[in-house]
Amino acid sequence: MLHLIVIASVIVALCLVLLGVNIFIFRRDFPQTEVGKNRNMIRLGIRCPHCEERIQYRKFKPVKIKQGNLVPDWKQIYH
Numbered sequence: 001m002l003h004l005i006v007i008a009s010v011i012v013a014l015c016l017v018l019l020g021v022n023i024f025i026f027r028r029d030f031p032q033t034e035v036g037k038n039r040n041m042i043r044l045g046i047r048c049p050h051c052e053e054r055i056q057y058r059k060f061k062p063v064k065i066k067q068g069n070l071v072p073d074w075k076q077i078y079h
Helices: 002-019 039-044 049-059 074-078
Strands: none
Touching: none
């Protein structure tokens, strides 16, 4: 049983080292997985929801409500 745990941990450690070869040995940047900063996603026109929300808020123009026009609909309230 102990041999199996040692073999499994060696395999997992080897996999982690091999996955990090580009980052640790060649000193390349970690790949961008965020939607807003990934170049390929930007080319496709896909943006993060936070950026989309900010764009929509910039386009929004609030409507001015006159206080005299506010009349409650009593039929809806009591039915």
